[in-house]
Amino acid sequence: MDKSYRPDDIEDRWYGEWEQRGLFKATGHGEPYCILLPPPNVTGTLHMGHAFQHTLMDLLIRYQRMQGKDALWQVGVDHAGIATEMVVTRQIEADGQSRDDYSRDAFIDRVWQWKQESGSTITGQMRRLGASADWSRERFTMDPDLSEAVIETFVRLYDEGLIYRGPRLVNWDPVLQTAISDLEVVNTDEQGHLWSIRYPRSDGRGDVVVATTRPETLLGDVCVAVHPDDERYRDLVGQTVLLPLTDREIPVIADDYVDPEFGTGCVKITPAHDFNDWEVGQRHGLAPINIFNPNGTINDNAPKTYQGLDRFVARKRILEDLKAQGLLIEEKPHAMVVPRGDRSGEIIEPFLTDQWFVKMDQLGELGLSLVESGQIDFVPGNWINTYRRWMEDLKDWCISRQLWWGHRIPAWFDDDGRCYVGRDEAEVRERHGLGEAVSLHQDDDVLETWFSSALWAHSTMGWPDPERMAQAGFDRYLPTQVLVTGFDIIFFWVARMIMMTGHFTDQVPFKSVYITGLIRDADGQKMSKSRGNVLDPLDVIDGIDLESLVAKRTQSLMQPDKAKKIEKATRQEFPNGIDSHGADALRFTFTSLAGHGRDLNFDLSRCAGYRHFLNKLWNAARFTLMHVGDEPITPPPPQALDVPARWILSRLGSTIKTVDEALDQYRFDLASQALYEFIWHEFCDWYLELAKPALQAPNADNDPACANATRHTLAHVLEVSCRLLHPFVPFITEEIWQQVKASAGVAGDSISTQPWPVAAAEDEQATRDVEWLKAVISAIRSTRTELGLAPGKPMPLLIQQGSADDQDRMARLGDWVARLARLDSIEWLSPDDADDDADDDPAQGAAVSLVGQMRLLIPLAGLVDVTEELERLAKQLDKERQGLASTENKLANERFVANAPEAVVAKERERLTQHQHAVDELTTQIEKLQSLA
């Protein structure tokens, strides 16, 4: 093995091997355990959020696989309608063409071509991360059978009356020219203007003044509304006003939607271009007037002068014209909420179009009841509130999109505009008795991407075809165990999956939903391209030089003027680029940070810390292998195990238990912490040191049985630790395990299919022994350092007092004390020597430390300044006095003694004795030294 841990060397090798051997395929044997991968966009590349979630899913899958379960990680990719069209359109433009050059079929062909070439970026990256998915079952939402599931779902819902089509006001993206869902609209706070406009009364008796942030929409006004109780305008209601710039007269109506306190208390009503106004128009039977074309220009319903103008150009022109006519009274700045499309960033237009909707009343109730009944639980539990609140206030789901890439809606229109729904044209003709003479045209719209994603749980299990269902293990893997995902798609996806799988299969898609936090940068900022603080997980894994990183962060920014600032910050934060950390270190960072209910700040220095941890493990393995060789070691009889061996085996058992309990509750952070603590601070810091004497000459020659037992323990603990760590850090553990398996007496091709370790019983006696040993050694080391005694120089140790236990332990464990504390001798002084009056009291010229009843003396022999030792003792005394005071206070409180559990009081009493003893000892020692000085 290399002296240093080099993740790139080992990680490359193993993944291909695992996949080739088919180790990640579901076996079909044993208790099933299935996780669905939320299908990433086919256009996507792995970002931190994916890497985090995939690490957790992979950990669970590997853990369960090792438990002997039939672990299936069902993966796949989403066709992502809008995102994919944007990517391919951009590519077409880069080729010097325009999208308009393409027919629908030609465009779709081009998308498929793109998909074949670059649609697997993210799955390649998942492999780099170590994701142990069953790639043989990888699916794409537009695979023929998944498309069949989509059509089937649509038709059935339509037949059940749960899908309908109709003209509705929807969120319209004028750039992408498609409807988008409420969830895809981001409401941003922006500074706009509020204009006050005069509408003259038809009867010539003055005018009314309305305030608006969107003056161009006045072309579509159908009335002016006032509050019914508003005294000021009582006489106006029922009258008409002249709509400026047009030749229309519109009524004044009363509606309590109007807030009389705001502005003038008069509101212009444009039902075709505002959701509230739509409601008002409906209530008063006023037909909406649509003034926009789909691309956001003014249409023929407006006066000629404005036709064809872009909505914002039109706004400017209208304001000028109003001003010219003296109808513009005031313009003032106004803070407002502007709806923007999350894909295009454009201002969204409420727009009247024919769209398809799924009725949500019945499905919503079902989705709610499946969670309320406890069939699905959320981790952390409070997310159920978010889910509940949304489900209780569902609006019908607009599922049609005016795109080309996606599942085309299975509806056909005849020449009279009558609509027929069916699985295909032939079925439509048959169902509705339409002969060949009737010409049919399929609806041009496609279904939004989330419609097919909503079926993911059962469509990947073969639904609706019975044969495919049997083959895919529909009955076996559904419901799946846990869905790991971010809160941001609870509405988009989680809720809809629950409703759809529930409705069509009478099952829940998953039993638990584990909601992860968001990955932020080290300062808690959201990672975003525009902030220039995005970390690519692949760069953390493989490293990247500074120039490439700067280039990556400053390329194709929406606001190119930010490039300089981003470059500067990047150069400052990563003066040497980013080091290679390896997939294992990144994974361990994620699991360590994965507490509940909290976003996590990704700090690269923490990732480096875990790379160091893996280096530590690597070197512990080197040390072990150096001593254990590669032949099986005869297992020693239990009585041949020395105290350190019994201790480390006991600690290993506790660690297994802790990890099991933590993972059971999805506490990845606690599990990681326990492993870190065990490997570094117990196995490396103490056990390896305690094992050395037995392994080295002359001890090893004198006591070969002990040496054998130690070697066996080393190999065994390392081998089990590898298995324990494997779900967290699969690569390094495979590498080490392959080398230690022989000496540990274990056989197998790969660690990933080895059994999960089982915790042995704790060995309390060995634990207490080693706690004592550590206390004694630490006390001596501390004394030496504080007095500035050469750390490498062997010293003698004298011991006074001490209990029978102390004496017994020192007899059994003294060799280890001497070795680890660098002592050349240990000598018990007879009680007489401790007499205060004795002139030859050895303690007079020694540094003293206390462990329980024992006084540990290191003779100073004039090596050390007495004042220094006095300072050290004074410091200790101070600490002990504080402890004593706090304990005394507690015990002096009668109610404490009376009410606290006996064990707590007893503990406190014991503590009192110890502090008292220490204070006495230290005081005596200080007096002695002072008399000497």
Added chain:
RNA sequence: GGGCGAUUAGCUCAGUUGGUUAGAGCGCUGUCUUGACAUGGCAGAGGUCACUGGUUCAAAUCCAGUAUCGCCCACCA
């Protein structure tokens, strides 16, 4: 406007049903190339657990309120 969460060491975070003198990593200080590891060892420094009250023998932990920050949802022109 409604809801959720957070506030613990310089930084990033643990702290389970209340019970030692509140822990870890990174950073910091001192020291050591000791035969696994300087990506390291050993020893240290560093905290009024946001604030104010309350419950309790006992509060970082439970309750109420306050402050600050963050997120989600919401129709005010």
